[in-house]
Amino acid sequence: MFSYLVRRILNLIPLLLGVILVFFLLFNFVGGQESFLYNVLPAKSHTVEQIAYYKHKYGLDKPLIEQYFDLVRQVATFDFGRSESTKQKITTLIARHVPNSAILTFPAFAMEIIIALIIASLAAFYRGSLLDKSLTFLSVVGMSISMLVLIILGQTLLAYEWKLFPISGWENGPGAIRYLLLPWLLWVLVAVGYDVRFFRTALVEEGEKDYVRTARAKGVPERRIIFRHILKNAMIPVLTYVVIQIPFLLTGSILLERFFSIPGIGDLMVSAIFSYDLPVLKAVVLVYTLFFVGFTLVTDVLYALVDPRVRLN
Amino acid sequence: MVHRKPWQLAVSRLSSNKGAMVSFFIIVGYILMALLPFVDFVGLKTSATLFNDETLKNTFAPFTLEHPFGTDHVGRDVFARAVMGTQVSLFLGFASGLMLIPIAIVIGAISGYYGGWIDEVAGYLMSVIVAIPGMLIILTLVQFGGRSFVMIAIAFAITGWVGLARVVRATFLQAREYEYVLAARALGASDFRIIFFHILPNVFHFVIITFVLNFVEVIKSEVFLAFIGLSVANIPSWGTMIDLSKQEVIAGNWQNLAGATVFMWVFLAALNIFGDGLRDALDPKLRNKS
Numbered sequence: 287m288f289s290y291l292v293r294r295i296l297n298l299i300p301l302l303l304g305v306i307l308v309f310f311l312l313f314n315f316v317g318g319q320e321s322f323l324y325n326v327l328p329a330k331s332h333t334v335e336q337i338a339y340y341k342h343k344y345g346l347d348k349p350l351i352e353q354y355f356d357l358v359r360q361v362a363t364f365d366f367g368r369s370e371s372t373k374q375k376i377t378t379l380i381a382r383h384v385p386n387s388a389i390l391t392f393p394a395f396a397m398e399i400i401i402a403l404i405i406a407s408l409a410a411f412y413r414g415s416l417l418d419k420s421l422t423f424l425s426v427v428g429m430s431i432s433m434l435v436l437i438i439l440g441q442t443l444l445a446y447e448w449k450l451f452p453i454s455g456w457e458n459g460p461g462a463i464r465y466l467l468l469p470w471l472l473w474v475l476v477a478v479g480y481d482v483r484f485f486r487t488a489l490v491e492e493g494e495k496d497y498v499r500t501a502r503a504k505g506v507p508e509r510r511i512i513f514r515h516i517l518k519n520a521m522i523p524v525l526t527y528v529v530i531q532i533p534f535l536l537t538g539s540i541l542l543e544r545f546f547s548i549p550g551i552g553d554l555m556v557s558a559i560f561s562y563d564l565p566v567l568k569a570v571v572l573v574y575t576l577f578f579v580g581f582t583l584v585t586d587v588l589y590a591l592v593d594p595r596v597r598l599n
Numbered sequence: 600m601v602h603r604k605p606w607q608l609a610v611s612r613l614s615s616n617k618g619a620m621v622s623f624f625i626i627v628g629y630i631l632m633a634l635l636p637f638v639d640f641v642g643l644k645t646s647a648t649l650f651n652d653e654t655l656k657n658t659f660a661p662f663t664l665e666h667p668f669g670t671d672h673v674g675r676d677v678f679a680r681a682v683m684g685t686q687v688s689l690f691l692g693f694a695s696g697l698m699l700i701p702i703a704i705v706i707g708a709i710s711g712y713y714g715g716w717i718d719e720v721a722g723y724l725m726s727v728i729v730a731i732p733g734m735l736i737i738l739t740l741v742q743f744g745g746r747s748f749v750m751i752a753i754a755f756a757i758t759g760w761v762g763l764a765r766v767v768r769a770t771f772l773q774a775r776e777y778e779y780v781l782a783a784r785a786l787g788a789s790d791f792r793i794i795f796f797h798i799l800p801n802v803f804h805f806v807i808i809t810f811v812l813n814f815v816e817v818i819k820s821e822v823f824l825a826f827i828g829l830s831v832a833n834i835p836s837w838g839t840m841i842d843l844s845k846q847e848v849i850a851g852n853w854q855n856l857a858g859a860t861v862f863m864w865v866f867l868a869a870l871n872i873f874g875d876g877l878r879d880a881l882d883p884k885l886r887n888k889s
Contacts, residue, residue: 304727312739430815430867432822434841435860442848540734541826556827559738575730 290590294583305575306361309568310354357568361576366569371561376569379554384573386456387550390466390542391535394473399528402478406485411512413490421482428479433472437545440472454547469542485524492520533581609804612880619876622869629866633685647679647835659852668858672847677858680835684862687836691752691821692814698756699813700806703763708794710764711771721768725761733758737820741829748831751824755817763809767802774798804881811874815867822863837863 341347345356360366366376409421445453451468492498493516501511540552547553551570558566603611613619636644650673660670668677710721737754744750774780775798783793818837824830825838826845837859844856 300723301726301730304723305730308727308731308736312736313743426868426871427864430864430871432819432841432860432863434822434826434845435856438841438845438848438856446849541823544826555735559742559827571731571735574732574735578730 287590291587294586298579298583301579302361302575303358306357306572307354309571310357313564313568314350314353360568361572366572367565369566370563371557371566376566379566380551380569380573383549383551383554386462386548387543387552388535389462390469390548390550391473391539393466394470395477395531395535397470398474398477399481401474402481403485403524405478405482406489407512407517409482409486410489410493413493422486425479425482428475429483433476433541436472436475437541440468441545444468444471454545456547456549465546465548469539469546469548472542473539481527484527485520488520488523488527489516492516495519529585533578609880613876616876616879618872619880622873622876625865625869626873629685629869630689632682633689636683636686643679643682646676647683648675648833650675659847659854662854662857668861669854671843671855672852677840677854680840681837681858681862683835684837684840684859685866687748687834687838688814688818688821688863688866690748691755691817694749694752695755695759695817696810696813698752699760700763700810702756703760703809704767704799704802704806706760707764707767708771708799711768712775712790712794712798714772714775718768721764725764728758728761734820734823737824738827738829741824746829746831748834751821751829752817755813755820759813759816763806766805770802771798774801804877807881808874808877811870811877815870815874818863818867 338347345353348356364377368374369376369379372379405421405425409418412418441453445451445468452465455465456462457465498511498515501515502508506515539550540556542548543550543553544556551574554566555570557563558570613623636647653674655674657670657674658672660666660674662669666676666678668681671677671680706721706724710718736758737751740754740757741750744754771794780793780797783797788797821830821836822838822841825836825842830836830839830842840855840859841863844853844859847854848856
């Protein structure tokens with residue numbers, strides 16, 4: 287087990303170096319660095335000397351290989367410097383935005399998974415019936431609508447016309463719940479269609495296995511078969527599916543955060559793109575990658591704990 | 600019983616699926632619709648793009664027979680604009696799909712077939728691309744690389760090939776051990792022939808399904824890009840229409856939102872249902888599951 291853990295952690299190093307390289311290439315060769323300088327600096331400082339001064343300040347005059355290792359060092363020490371537009375420390379900025387994204391996405395995600403599981407169980411239990419067909423149809427309807435349309439409709443009708451929710455806003459502490467209700471509702475509506483379909487397939491597949499037929503043949507009551515046999519075993523694909531999505535929750539939802547003025551990390555990222563705030567953008571991407579990679583590692587290790595066969599590969 | 604080829608079986612399975620057939624004809628309808636602006640049918644292109652003193656008197660017109668979805672803030676016909684938007688969506692879907700599939704097939708096939716260090720490198724490349732938020736690569740490429748639909752399609756292709764490549768790789772990894780591949784090799788078939796004529800047909804159904812469902816992803820992402828402000832100016836697309844409508848609906852002007860949403864929703868629902876039908880028809884393992 288220990289050697290497996292060490293091997294997995296060592297494997298992360300080339301992966302992170304690769305991610306940093308892709309990021310580096312993206313910004314150097316697609317032309318990001320130059321336009322970054324021209325957009326960040328006020329027009330009157332577009333003189334040759336000023337540009338040269340700032341190039342030096344950001345280390346853009348060094349050889350490329352040195353710039354790359356500067357980036358690697360920033361990630362390793364978790365020191366990304368200060369934001370170009372607000373001059374705040376980037377680590378503080380990120381530490382402040384991540385919890386807001388998490389509070390937006392985690393409760394919504396949990397609610398949505400429970401609702402999707404209930405709907406999928408109904409559809410799978412009454413498989414082939416009118417109920418099943420209409421539920422499946424409704425999930426396709428939900429999957430085919432754009433999230434942006436749902437947000438516009440929700441904000442205009444539910445918040446503006448009918449005044450059921452505040453239109454947008456934010457306050458720290460428990461007061462935030464007032465502003466989060468509508469985004470949570472919209473999140474559930476957007477995601478539930480996909481998940482119902484996935485869970486239904488998982489349940490139907492499980493229900494066709496031989497042991498279920500055996501249970502039925504020996505006269506186990508149908509309700510017991512559903513809850514004790516099928517649902518319990520179908521939890522394996524369902525949980526895998528749920529776990530995969532967790533790292534994406536930390537980055538929040540860019541659309542919801544922008545529309546409802548929630549100061550989360552998605553919002554930070556888009557503001558950074560708009561204001562050409564390269565240091566912040568860099569930090570957000572790399573932090574996201576760290577989340578993703580770290581979480582994958584944790585789940586893999588947990589799998590290895592549960593299933594010894596994994597360790598051998 | 601008369602012997603039937605696998606694709607004949609698939610076609611007959613697909614044609615007995617009513618929902619999938621209706622969706623298929625809807626998709627064909629959209630493709631034909633996208634061709635309409637080229638012939639400028641009944642002045643469609645003109646009423647979608649032109650505005651002048653005359654049209655400015657008739658802004659935000661209500662839904663009538665003459666303007667099924669009304670007119671927009673400068674008096675252009677919203678229905679005509681939605682038809683024009685079909686072009687953008689189809690272009691993005693086809694272009695990104697046609698780029699993504701060859702990349703996925705070549706990388707997946709080569710890494711699965713040869714294994715060894717080639718496989719290691721390809722696997723490394725895939726995990727690096729997956730670890731970076733895809734939307735960020737797309738935003739960066741479009742923001743800094745130029746705002747054109749070609750660039751958007753390239754960005755989608757760069758971020759979208761990994762899923763298909765992994766399936767192709769897994770199939771090749773298994774298939775290279777099978778007897779039919781050994782037999783082909785014993786008969787002196789080249790690697791190229793074995794990869795493309797013997798093993799590749801096994802994943803063909805997956806390629807088609809990926810191609811169809813890629814449209815759904817790309818069309819939805821185009822709306823997102825338009826919202827972020829990264830769409831192409833002066834070309835009507837569903838994304839820019841929905842983006843414009845976010846300021847208009849508060850004042851009760853639903854034209855743009857209604858037009859773009861109806862066009863987009865029908866198309867995406869048809870693609871989703873047709874994609875499901877294809878999966879059921881082409882993948883024998885999944886039959887009777889739905």
